[in-house]
Amino acid sequence: MRDDDRVLENFVDVGGRLLSIPVQRKKRLAVLTWLVEDFQPGRLYAEAEVNRIIQRRHPDFAALRRYLDEFANRHIDQLPSEGVFQKFPRLRLVRIESGFTWLPTWLWRTNKDRSRGACGSPLDRPGP
Numbered sequence: 001m002r003d004d005d006r007v008l009e010n011f012v013d014v015g016g017r018l019l020s021i022p023v024q025r026k027k028r029l030a031v032l033t034w035l036v037e038d039f040q041p042g043r044l045y046a047e048a049e050v051n052r053i054i055q056r057r058h059p060d061f062a063a064l065r066r067y068l069d070e071f072a073n074r075h076i077d078q079l080p081s082e083g084v085f086q087k088f089p090r091l092r093l094v095r096i097e098s099g100f101t102w103l104p105t106w107l108w109r110t111n112k113d114r115s116r117g118a119c120g121s122p123l124d125r126p127g128p
Contacts, residue, residue, distance in 0.1 A: 003030070004030040004033065004034070007022070007027045007030040007031065008030065008031070008034055011027070011031055012031075012034070016057065017056075017057060017058065018035075018057045018058035018064075021058065021060065021063060021064065021067070028067060029071065032064075032067055032068055035054065035064065035068070036068070038053050038054075038056075038057070039053065050065065051065070054068075073106075074109070076093070079093065
């Protein structure tokens with residue numbers, strides 16, 4: 001049995017409802033991975049529809065949306081530092097945002113990754 005299966009066994013009831021949102025990041029990631037299976041890849045969803053889909057699994061859809069957003073943004077933000085654009089120079093990424101509330105968190109995370117040497121990208125080399 002996989003670790004994710006064990007986590008789901010402890011956090012999801014027989015009816016497919018989430019009993020509680022895990023506090024530990026690794027367990028929460030297993031639950032989020034399970035939760036995104038309710039969505040079709042490539043399909044655009046209205047906000048109300050996303051809320052309804054998540055609410056079928058757990059009443060606190062707002063918290064789960066925040067965790068899903070954090071999970072998705074963390075992986076998107078790591079693309080440049082992992083050398084994805086050097087490996088695939090024709091790859092284009094468009095990120096559309098109606099506000100800039102994500103900026104402080106993104107700057108903090110980028111600075112944290114750079115200070116511990118986690119980036120390692122050509123863009124992360126010290127200046128002259």
